[in-house]
Amino acid sequence: xxxxxxxxxxxxxxxxxxxxxxxxxxxxxxxxxxxxxxxxxxxxxxxxxxxxxxxxxxxxxxxxxxxxxxxxxxxxxxxxxxxxxxxxxxxxxxxxxxxxxxxxxxxxxxxxxxxxxxxxxxxxxxxxxxxxxxxxxxxxxxxxxxxxxxxxxxxxxxxxxxxxxxxxxxxxxxxxxxxxxxxxxxxxxxxxxxxxxxxxxxxxxxxxxxxxxxxxxxxxxxxxxxxxxxxxxxxxxxxxxxxxxxxxxxxxxxxxxxxxxxxxxxxxxxxxxxxxxxxxxxxxxxxxxxxxxxxxxx
Numbered sequence: 001x002x003x004x005x006x007x008x009x010x011x012x013x014x015x016x017x018x019x020x021x022x023x024x025x026x027x028x029x030x031x032x033x034x035x036x037x038x039x040x041x042x043x044x045x046x047x048x049x050x051x052x053x054x055x056x057x058x059x060x061x062x063x064x065x066x067x068x069x070x071x072x073x074x075x076x077x078x079x080x081x082x083x084x085x086x087x088x089x090x091x092x093x094x095x096x097x098x099x100x101x102x103x104x105x106x107x108x109x110x111x112x113x114x115x116x117x118x119x120x121x122x123x124x125x126x127x128x129x130x131x132x133x134x135x136x137x138x139x140x141x142x143x144x145x146x147x148x149x150x151x152x153x154x155x156x157x158x159x160x161x162x163x164x165x166x167x168x169x170x171x172x173x174x175x176x177x178x179x180x181x182x183x184x185x186x187x188x189x190x191x192x193x194x195x196x197x198x199x200x201x202x203x204x205x206x207x208x209x210x211x212x213x214x215x216x217x218x219x220x221x222x223x224x225x226x227x228x229x230x231x232x233x234x235x236x237x238x239x240x241x242x243x244x245x246x247x248x249x250x251x252x253x254x255x256x257x258x259x260x261x262x263x264x265x266x267x268x269x270x271x272x273x274x275x276x277x278x279x280x281x282x283x284x285x286x287x288x289x290x291x292x293x294x295x296x297x298x
Contacts, residue, residue, distance in 0.1 A: 007067055009287055010053040013074040017100075021071045022293050024104055025097035026286075028077030029090055029115055029263075031108035034144045037234040040270035044279070045077055045106035047269045051276060051283035059291050066287070069294035072104065073097050081108065081115055091119030102254060102293050104286055107265030109145035110138060113219045114152060116263055120217065121157070129161035129209030131202075133249055134221035135168035135190075135237055139176045145266070148219075149185075159183035161214060163205035165249075166190050166224040168237050190224075190240060198245040202252045210258040218253040218262045220246065222282060232267045232278030243281050250285040254292025262289050 017023045028045025057067040075097060078089050094103055094116065105116045113132075121128045130152065132138070140146035153159055163186040180187065186208055193201050209216045223233040226240040253259045264282045272278045 007057050008053045009055040009057050009066070009283070010049065012057060012066060012070065012072050012290065013049065013052070014071045015074065017073055018071050022069060022296070023100040024070060024072045024102040024290060024293055025075055025094070025100045026072045026104045026106065027075040027093055028106045029081045029108045029112035030077055031081050031111040031115070031145070033082040034111055035109045036140070036144050036146045039109065039234060039268040042269045043077065044108060044267045044269050044282070047276070047279045048106050048264070048282050048286065051279050052286070054280065055283060055287060062291060062295065064291065064294060066290055066294060070290045072290065073100060082111065087115045087118055090115040091122065094119050101296070102259065102289065103261035104289060105261060105263035106282070107263060107267070110148050110219070110221055110265045111145045112265050113263055114148035116261060117152060117217045118155060120261055123156070125156035125158065127214055128157065129211070129214040129216050130157060130163070130219065131205045131209050131216060132162070132164045132219040132221060133166045133224045133241070133246065134164060134219065135166060135171045135224050135240060136221070136235065137164065137167065137172050137176045137180050139179050153183055159185045161209050161211065162186070163188065163208050165201055165205050166193055166241050168240060171237060193241060193245065198241070198248050199252060202249050206253070206256050206258060214258070215260040216256070216258045218259055220250060220262060220264050220285060221266045222246065222264060222278065223266045225281070230267070230278045230281060232269060232272030234268055234271060235266065246281065247285055247288045251288040251292040254289035255295050256292070257296050
């Protein structure tokens with residue numbers, strides 16, 4: 001039943017932007033075919049859009065109605081992003097919303113990160129930095145959801161402007177850790193987040209990635225979260241970040257004007273629990289990012 005006094009967050013998705021609002025875009029990049037862990041073809045972006053109908057536009061924390069402040073231009077989903085020309089199709093889709101303040105990209109697995117940042121950078125790698133929230137380094141050989149950071153470095157991204165937050169024990173290898181150090185990547189482990197707080201660590205990571213006036217792309221790989229909270233993430237480990245920490249990271253990123261794009265990756269709808277706790281967490285993280293956007297300094 002529709003309640004006119006309880007506007008659903010799904011109403012923030014628009015085909016055309018509204019005047020007087022701050023504008024984001026929302027793009028589905030449902031990558032899955034090159035995943036290290038086999039996964040289903042079912043569209044996480046579609047599930048997240050549906051989940052937004054379960055939440056309202058009201059932020060109690062900020063006494064803020066997002067419907068008065070922001071909207072999200074829904075760009076739909078990119079056809080076959082894993083296929084030949086997929087990176088170009090992602091770039092073309094993002095270019096349709098080049099004037100928005102914040103791009104929100106819904107994966108798919110972590111291969112979506114390579115496609116989206118490659119498309120936004122358009123070869124101008126000196127203008128970009130990267131912050132990942134991820135249990136893994138993503139420096140594997142080959143082309144898969146385990147390799148986007150390596151692929152971006154090889155494309156021209158400067159490793160000294162890459163910060164990886166939430167890295168987990170027993171999820172990486174000594175060789176890839178050495179490669180990360182050699183490339184100048186900064187590591188922030190799960191333990192460091194627990195000791196210092198996600199707010200402190202996240203703000204420092206954004207500062208490092210943005211040094212020299214760079215734009216920042218933020219990859220929220222949801223498998224950084226504790227497995228009990230995200231059964232829909234095949235590679236999530238017990239003891240990861242909390243759902244609250246992921247949400248707070250999304251809000252901090254959304255509020256920072258240096259952040260031009262945030263992706264939400266590594267969710268397999270087919271593996272999620274009956275209560276859809278993983279998909280719903282992603283939907284809430286999207287709303288946190290939009291709440292952050294609403295609070296950006298003008």
